[in-house]
Amino acid sequence: MPDLLNIARPFGDLDRPVDVETEREVTRWLHLEARLLDAERYQEWIDTMIAPDIRYWMPDMDTRRRDDPRGTFRHGESAYFDDSWHELSVRVRRYNEPSAWADNPATRHAHLISNIEVHATDDDGVYAVFSAFTNVRNRNEADQDIVHGRREDVLRRSDGRLKLVRRRIFIVQNILLSKNLNTFF
């Protein structure tokens, strides 16, 4: 369990797929989350779906030789997100301001989630979840940004609700081909 919550550690190969009912529950959770983010219901998202001990990390991707021991990213270096609940809440506060100009007029969002794999862990009610995403943002007349990537999530059940406690987000871009990231992944 401690390993699973260590933001710097990859899942590796998981081989304990959950039963169909649990898989359906987790899939519904991911789809609901995507719908809240599409609708910019960020306050509701952080209040109801995010655990207080969340670690939310999206490193930037270096282009490195295959034999480079550093690899393409490393925890503790620069990142787009490396957030605890405090940092996420600061970001949400900006969205709540009417003068958040990059979001006014509103951005049109589509969070598409696929490739969902749900695995059991050593703890009941804690699940390790792989997924892939396509994130589309379009604003004004023709400004469009598309970000593709993969996620490694840990969901934990408490008081009957699933909440996100850890998320690792890996996008496929090296240089971010967008001027900003006015969304969550």
Add this chain to the structure above:
Amino acid sequence: MRPVYPRASSYPDFARLVDRDKAQVDRRVFVDKAIYQAELQQIFARAWLFLAHESQIPNPGDFLRTSMGEDDVIVVRQRDKTVKAFLNSCPHRGNRVCMVDAGTRARGFICNYHGWSFGIDGALRGTDGKVYETDETFEKAQIGLTPVAQIDSYKGLIFATFDPQAPSLEDFFGPFTWYLDIMLDNDEGGTEFVGGAIRSIIDCNWKFPAENFVGDILHAFWTHQSGAQAILGGAVDLGKRYDELAFQASVYGHGIESNLDKVGNTRTLGYPELVDYVFDLSEKARDRLGDIRARAIGAISSCTVFPNFSFLPGQNTFRVWHPRGPGKIELVAWTLVNKNAPEHIKELYRKGTMMTFSPGGVFEMDDGENWEYATRVNEGFVTRHQPLHYALGLGTEDAASEMPGHVHRGSLNDANQRLFYTRWAEFMKYDNWTDLQNGETAPPVRRAQAAE
């Protein structure tokens, strides 16, 4: 094959697009393709450009790839600890010899096309196969990666120029080093970049972000209202002593504006421990930097080193706006810290710049769209014939100031931006460094000497 360093020309018509008397700038400088090509020739092939921080490549063979203008460049630490930089292009068919962002302890670079290999000193070491070895006319020793014309560093920051005639790096800065030391020399032990680099694309002309950092605190109140609310729970505050302390200063187009309010910028990173650290640092730095500069370390302030290297004291983001055509830039941003800062302070700076001045940061988030549309609307033929207004703070020159350069009272001022564009016009107009270093943007003392 000797390196070819393109010669400068003179574009007086382009220089006239900056109207000093009316304090106006012609918008064609932001979209015109011919002007952009002239910028690559007159500015980016001549000026000293930021390459890297020494701390990014500590060991022999450590390297990174960057740009000078649109030219792809490799920066490599040599065995004798000096740093060399080369065009990232094989002299055979021109392919890149380095495809990665960075690496450590490389022994050389090999072109993927025909296998020509180069040492970390840029010299041709060998070729694939035996063809060239049996060709008696092939003079291997004469072939190598094209080096920059000059390379030097100032207190940890490495710069280079493609112009053999360019003055030294210190002369290029002139007395502006007095201001650079606010960030580069405020404590013992020097500085370093922490973490890696964040790169992003903004569809704007490179001069908009450069002029924004050279002296546009004005935009902070409106553009960044939401970010300030999110982090501070209130508006940006220039401090009670604004009238007495706030200034802009410029030398050779490099510019800094500051409110000397000690910790205003640092406070916006959102971590009280950082504010305490900078307060203590500021007290300690008075011996080293004097009162004015000690107050500037974490103050509400911003700076651009002409043409396209910018930073924010107190928030510690350092960045280059690489031109990628008249309407596009690649932004690369790093975080600078004092080497002797405690680890947890370095970590808070890393997170603080991420939370504020990175693509998802609550301040940078709202900058990009402004610069994109300030650029894009000029595709309108009639629109781009309407000049832009840069006349805030005319008549605020503080000739009696003891600080170096052209000093103006008040940071809410277009003074530095006027001087930035004046410097731009000097680069367009002059084909030689004697004129370039003695024009209107030269420090007042030097201009007085040149006139005698």
